[in-house]
Amino acid sequence: MARAPVLAENSRRAQSKAANRQQILDAARAVFAELGYEAASIRDVIRRTDLASGTFYNYFTCKEELRQAIADDSAARFRPLLQKAHDEAESFEDYVRRGFVIYFAFVAQESMAQQNGVLAPNFGYRIDTPEMMAVFTEVRAHIEEAIAQGLAPQLDADYFTAAAIGVARELGERMCQRLPLDPLAAAEFATRFVLAGAAAAAIS
């Protein structure tokens, strides 16, 4: 009979496993940022690592799973913040402002975490990840709710969400190119811009 494996949470083995996983994730984030997700190969990732090629497959079964892990990581960190912004907001204006503040802070942080701050992260290096879609959907839901409650102007929630996210993305990238990073300034610009836009785009 085989003995039941005694795997202490903090054994040297387990520690090393966690470290290797993190190593791969870090390398992947950097490589995807440099080359783009599609262009990057798994080998590019492990080359950025002191692990052997086969080791990758002890942690992820394919490139897609790796992307998921990274994206989930980003989403898992961002979406609660967004939810909190929504819950704590005292008005529609406040929600918009808080949303932009946390978004640009988040982008700035991700940007600094990576050696090369040039490519904006955009939540996963690609334009339409499922997580980005989820954020979009969530934001739109918040907005529809605000409209329903009469807190926000009557407008096309879908288009408005798209516009706001477009502003956030594009401004986020520009912001990363201006040093020192000033997420609050970007948030201030975006907030004013979008709130005025919302009023103007309201269905007359």
Next chain:
Amino acid sequence: MARAPVLAENSRRAQSKAANRQQILDAARAVFAELGYEAASIRDVIRRTDLASGTFYNYFTCKEELRQAIADDSAARFRPLLQKAHDEAESFEDYVRRGFVIYFAFVAQESMAQQNGVLAPNFGYRIDTPEMMAVFTEVRAHIEEAIAQGLAPQLDADYFTAAAIGVARELGERMCQRLPLDPLAAAEFATRFVLAGAAAAAIS
């Protein structure tokens, strides 16, 4: 002695050359739209053609050059329209409106030209092509000019341009998912949104 070949512009040879080049470009546009730029291989492109694989290299030296050519093609068709909008505009508001109208019309047209309208055109399938940068720069120049002439509010031209382009891109994608395509409605929304935003973002 053989005479040196005199290659008239419209000789059979030249016609054939132009036709082959166009054939490759058309195939590439379709293939890139279907598979995405990275996933598509040159072989996929020439397979869509009645040319031999080696022939590709008489026209382009690598895949990147092909992408450039397509993007330049898009840009070459779009930028004169934008310039015209600028030249004919009678005010800053008019420029913004005309710009959005031609942009959404352009996107709608490209979207319909491709079988599957799901992939956003975005001027060449990728987020930061040099041409996109050029358009960005051009728009910003127009705006700085307008500010200098007192036609537009005093604001951060760089951020404003980014915001406007962000709205255009994101709205363009949403628009493509609503059938029937209604570029004028999108343009109307964007115009109102951005003009109000511009006023609000003006340096106080």
Next chain:
Amino acid sequence: MARAPVLAENSRRAQSKAANRQQILDAARAVFAELGYEAASIRDVIRRTDLASGTFYNYFTCKEELRQAIADDSAARFRPLLQKAHDEAESFEDYVRRGFVIYFAFVAQESMAQQNGVLAPNFGYRIDTPEMMAVFTEVRAHIEEAIAQGLAPQLDADYFTAAAIGVARELGERMCQRLPLDPLAAAEFATRFVLAGAAAAAIS
């Protein structure tokens, strides 16, 4: 000083060792039958086990050694039966009959032991294992002995053995495809066939 471990034959340790070895052998037999020897990987085998991958190498040094062990196991079970048939036979005819009876019974049993009866056992999944050669040699020796004693017709013992084994193998496979398995019928057919053949092939 630690006492040197006294490893009784039936100590817990030894029992566990034997059980692990048997576990691996059983799994291997099943996996080889399902996927074929070449296609099966050691990982496939240990996955069918509750042992860890590294443990395999405490018992076998490589896949080939595992195959040997299985084949030896088959041979070790079959050859005594064959020897017994020889020793108890009262005539050449009787030897041939007994030999076929035990062979087809053996094949039928192996076939049923495995879920899928389609793969012919053939003594170890491969056509020319050393053990098969050994059986061949043994049968030929029996036959040469019978010829020398005047019990069997004068014939080319090598070719005759080959013919008899060919009949056994091929018939064994056909038999496995007819349900319900009827090893006695196959043995009857083979016996008549081979005995008559022997007579006819006798050196005239």
Next chain:
Amino acid sequence: MARAPVLAENSRRAQSKAANRQQILDAARAVFAELGYEAASIRDVIRRTDLASGTFYNYFTCKEELRQAIADDSAARFRPLLQKAHDEAESFEDYVRRGFVIYFAFVAQESMAQQNGVLAPNFGYRIDTPEMMAVFTEVRAHIEEAIAQGLAPQLDADYFTAAAIGVARELGERMCQRLPLDPLAAAEFATRFVLAGAAAAAIS
């Protein structure tokens, strides 16, 4: 417009293509014989060749296709001979004799064609290729026909075919180990053996 390809049957290009294909087939036959089909890798095959690895895929899309090509080649050469034997045979006995003669001649020839005469070809290096099945089916049909016409004894055609093929295979291998090759002697042995067996196995 692309010119229509002018591919002379006997152009240097076409000749080279045919030569390369043959080179691969020859190498594959040798490698499969040495290592077995499953154990052999495509790289083993091309290494035996002066071609580059990628070139393989200009001729075959996978290993299986290669096996097919070889097997078809063998089958395509053998089955007409067998059919001819059947058509020209003047009796059941004659059919059996002719069948064995051509089979052993075929095996002898294949054996000599390969450097290493040790491994018998067996029509494709593996025990149950589709082609082998086809030959089996064909032979059984011939035999059932003979039984129906009263030319052959009433017997279990399926088992009889299996027995005859078993004799052929096993004897073929033994024959290849006796130098000089004497296919006629093997055929003579097999014919006598099988015909007598057929009579004895007849349903009484």
Next chain:
DNA sequence: CATGAATGAGCATTCATTCAT
């Protein structure tokens, strides 16, 4: 200039095997 076979580097993935725990 078109052709398409040849090339060989490159990729994702698997696997036997080792070895620190």
Next chain:
DNA sequence: CATGAATGAATGCTCATTCAT
């Protein structure tokens, strides 16, 4: 002895690119 993570060679296959025809 058992464990299972790490290793890196090997495999099937793709593809951009070259070049003789």
